[in-house]
Amino acid sequence: MVPITYYLLLAAALFCMGMFGVLVRTNALVVFMCVELMLNAVNLTFLAFARMHGNGLGHVSAFFVIAVAAAEAAIGLAIVIAVFRSRGTVNVDDIRTMKH
Amino acid sequence: MNIELVLFGVFAVMTLLSAGLVITARSPINSAMALVSTFFFLAGIYVLLWAHTVAVIQVLVYAGAIMVLFLFVIMLLNLGDAPHRGKPTVTRLLGGASAAGLLAVLAVTLGRMDAQPARLDAQGQATFGTLAAIGQSIFTTWLLPFEAVSLLLLVAMVGAVVVAKSRI
Numbered sequence: 001m002v003p004i005t006y007y008l009l010l011a012a013a014l015f016c017m018g019m020f021g022v023l024v025r026t027n028a029l030v031v032f033m034c035v036e037l038m039l040n041a042v043n044l045t046f047l048a049f050a051r052m053h054g055n056g057l058g059h060v061s062a063f064f065v066i067a068v069a070a071a072e073a074a075i076g077l078a079i080v081i082a083v084f085r086s087r088g089t090v091n092v093d094d095i096r097t098m099k100h
Numbered sequence: 101m102n103i104e105l106v107l108f109g110v111f112a113v114m115t116l117l118s119a120g121l122v123i124t125a126r127s128p129i130n131s132a133m134a135l136v137s138t139f140f141f142l143a144g145i146y147v148l149l150w151a152h153t154v155a156v157i158q159v160l161v162y163a164g165a166i167m168v169l170f171l172f173v174i175m176l177l178n179l180g181d182a183p184h185r186g187k188p189t190v191t192r193l194l195g196g197a198s199a200a201g202l203l204a205v206l207a208v209t210l211g212r213m214d215a216q217p218a219r220l221d222a223q224g225q226a227t228f229g230t231l232a233a234i235g236q237s238i239f240t241t242w243l244l245p246f247e248a249v250s251l252l253l254l255v256a257m258v259g260a261v262v263v264a265k266s267r268i
Binding site for chain 2: 001002003004006007008012016017020021025026027032036040047050051057060063069071074075077078079081084085090093
């Protein structure tokens with residue numbers, strides 16, 4: 001049997017890679033994809049702990065996370081389209097109207 | 101040699117490689133394709149965790165629906181090969197340092213715990229991770245959150261149409 005620790009380490013690595021992508025990428029679409037990576041890392045943690053305790057509750061949580069991720073992707077991409085219509089760019093560094 | 105460990109190693113390495121491609125690829129299309137393969141390999145990891153149902157939902161919803169949405173938006177925006185400058189080097193270094201720092205903290209913490217899979221009895225082995233068990237749980241104990249999520253999806257659908265449409 002594979003120790004649960006390995007799965008948790010894999011999830012931690014995946015989460016950190018997603019976080020790195022969110023911090024350094026400038027294309028809003030790629031930033032969204034990195035957020036999806038982080039959500040998947042969380043799902044993996046839920047499932048690993050469900051297996052560790054032999055409890056199906058983690059599967060229900062993962063199901064809800066996937067549903068919320070779908071809603072997040074729909075809204076986020078709609079916002080990206082709206083911003084691209086009005087500004088003509090999806091570069092997160094160029095979209096700074098609300099910054100100052 | 102344990103076959104489960106070998107499968108886990110293959111899936112884990114491929115997952116991390118494709119995730120690395122997602123964050124390093126120049127074109128968003130390549131990132132999206134690498135993300136699809138990440139989702140597939142993660143579904144394999146889920147199966148190793150006896151989460152067959154979630155693995156199927158992962159392929160259907162993530163690799164299917166969400167990625168189609170991403171590809172559709174990438175092609176709709178038609179970004180082309182516009183010269184894109186990345187973040188400044190300082191930001192890259194700081195981002196890499198913070199990600200590496202978080203990974204180090206998590207690895208040290210997780211390395212201290214010795215977590216093993218639960219030993220399930222015959223009944224547990226027959227029901228753990230099955231669609232019947234998850235459905236039973238969702239439609240009895242977690243019925244209210246389930247309905248709230250369906251409402252959330254409806255709101256997201258209407259909101260996406262309202263936000264993305266230029267004129268209503």
